[in-house]
Amino acid sequence: MKLYHCPQTRAFRALWLLEESGLDFDILPVDIRDEASRADATFRSASPMGKVPALIDGDTKLWDSGAIALHLVDSYPQAGLGPAVGEPGRGSFVQWLMFTNAVFEPALMEKFTNAAVDSSRSGHGSFPQMIEVVENGLQPGPWLMGERFTAADVLVGSSCHFMKLFGAMPDSPPIAAYIERCQSRPAFAAAQAVEAKASAGDE
Known part of the structure; x- marks a missing residue:
């Protein structure tokens, strides 16, 4: 699992979430304040808007913090980060x-x-x-x-x-x-x- 991250941005949410999950992940630094870094083709394939966070999990690429959270909750229930579908709450x-x-x-x-x-x-x-x-x-x-x-x-x-x-x-x-x-x-x-x-x- 890989997380595109830039400090002092919304990527902190996904970073904190991954730390809570206990899952193994790698950080891919990107400077979204730099046009060349933001325009990198590999990064843009994961984040079409050129924004962070962006998460790559196998063949899944997500670039919205809410979607990333829901993906982690549903794909890795052992992390205990939220109720599963059908559970109370x-x-x-x-x-x-x-x-x-x-x-x-x-x-x-x-x-x-x-x-x-x-x-x-x-x-x-x-x-x-x-x-x-x-x-x-x-x-x-x-x-x-x-x-x-x-x-x-x-x-x-x-x-x-x-x-x-x-x-x-x-x-x-x-x-x-x-x-x-x-x-x-x-x-x-x-x-x-x-x-x-x-x-x-x-x-």
Whole structure:
């Protein structure tokens, strides 16, 4: 299994997820900020949009973090990263996977850009609505699926982490505590170590 990775990007989600899985994988560094690197034909065959993360697993090539998460959950159930099809909670689990790209990130980008959006017309609502949904989803906690940590926490948790990192964190004790729980996981620390090496040019 191979992961195209660039530090300080959404590839961190897939990296953290793979660290949580315990599966063997290799990292293929790519600098998506460099036109020549982004245009590399081998990379673009795995990621037509020239974005990361991109995962190669045998003949399967995936270039969306939600799709990568679902693939790993379903293809490697021994990793225990989410309920299988037919298991209780599967629907809610998939909904949280989709929530990150469909709701969290668009709402967060509006926060960054101070865009004026009519939430009644927006497909993803508003930033305050998104925060409220996450806070409610963490009840009773400690994770989105209750006592079980899943790939949904990797996707939502990484977005919460970056929200704090980039100074967009609202006054939300439940989400602040959730971020701390995510950051305390050994796999999160392992992914951060890889990011640090990559940022130093030693990936």
